[in-house]
Each structure stands twice: as structure tokens, then as C-alpha cells.
Amino acid sequence: FQALSSLGITIPVIGLAKRIEEIFLPHQKDPFNLPKTSPALKLVQHLRDEAHRFAITYHRKLKSRNTIRTELTSIAGIGEKTAFRLLEYFGSIDAIAKATLDEIKSITGKNAAETVYRYFRP
Known part of the structure; x- marks a missing residue:
């Protein structure tokens, strides 16, 4: 509430505690x-749950982007575009790690597929 007020934004604000479902209003102690x-x-x-779902989805997306950069793009010769295509097709790093060479080749070129395949099978 104070952050909004300091910016000159005046919109109704409430807080809703989970479980007990108590409603808190600014300037009211109880x-x-x-x-x-x-x-x-x-x-x-419903508004609280939707805001929570939105925040969780956003943070999962950020985490997923970081996973792309740290896991797949750390493989020499694999860029963000290839990493994104692989994740889009397979859905997860685990699925890529378990994929056959031919499955990976169907998404990337031969050299990139072999590189990714060998990375997950040292």
C-alpha cells in the first residue's frame, strides 16, 4: 500500500490470508x-488464487529460460535456438537426455544431434 501511495496511485487494496481467510485492509489494525x-x-x-497462479507461471518460465542457458547452451555448439527447439519438442531436459539419437536428429542437424546425444551419455 505504501509503495502505491508513494507513486500517487490510489486503488483499493486488500490482503487475504490463506486458511483462515482473514481480510486485511490498509489503516485497519484487525x-x-x-x-x-x-x-x-x-x-x-478467486482473485488471490489467480494472482498466485500468474506469479508461479512467471517464475517457472524464468527458471525454464535459465535452464536452457545453463544446461543445453553449455554444450559446445548448441545455441539458444537449438536449445529452445529441443525443449519445445521434448518438453524437458530429462526427456532430451532419454531421447534416441534419431529422435534428436529429427529436430536438429546431424552434428548437433550427436553432440547433444553424447553430452547426456558420457
């Missing part, structure tokens, strides 16, 4: 509860 069957509570819970 939280309050809405009835468990209240449509207003259901709306606030």
Missing part, C-alpha cells in the same frame, strides 16, 4: 472475516 458462503469471499479468493 482483520475481518466474511461468511464462508459469501459470494464476495469467493470472488476475493
Whole structure:
């Protein structure tokens, strides 16, 4: 709330604690509860859950990008485009590691496929 206020942004802000589902408002010391069957509570819970889902998805995407750079692009001769194509097709590093040489070749060229295949089978 203070960060928004310092920027001159005045929008309604609330906080919703999980489990007990207490609602906190700025400038109020004590939280309050809405009835468990209240449509207003259901709306606030849905907004909270959606914001949480959005944040988790964003952080997973960041982590996935870092995985591409650190794992696949650390292989000599494998760039971000090839790494992205491999991950897009196979879905995970584990799946790439378990793929056959022919499966990898179907996504990349022969040399890159052999390099990736050997990397996961030292």
C-alpha cells in the first residue's frame, strides 16, 4: 500500500490470508472475516488464487529460460535456438537426455544431434 501511495496511485487494496481467510485492509489494525458462503469471499479468493497462479507461471518460465542457458547452451555448439527447439519438442531436459539419437536428429542437424546425444551419455 505504501509503495502505491508513494507513486500517487490510489486503488483499493486488500490482503487475504490463506486458511483462515482473514481480510486485511490498509489503516485497519484487525482483520475481518466474511461468511464462508459469501459470494464476495469467493470472488476475493478467486482473485488471490489467480494472482498466485500468474506469479508461479512467471517464475517457472524464468527458471525454464535459465535452464536452457545453463544446461543445453553449455554444450559446445548448441545455441539458444537449438536449445529452445529441443525443449519445445521434448518438453524437458530429462526427456532430451532419454531421447534416441534419431529422435534428436529429427529436430536438429546431424552434428548437433550427436553432440547433444553424447553430452547426456558420457
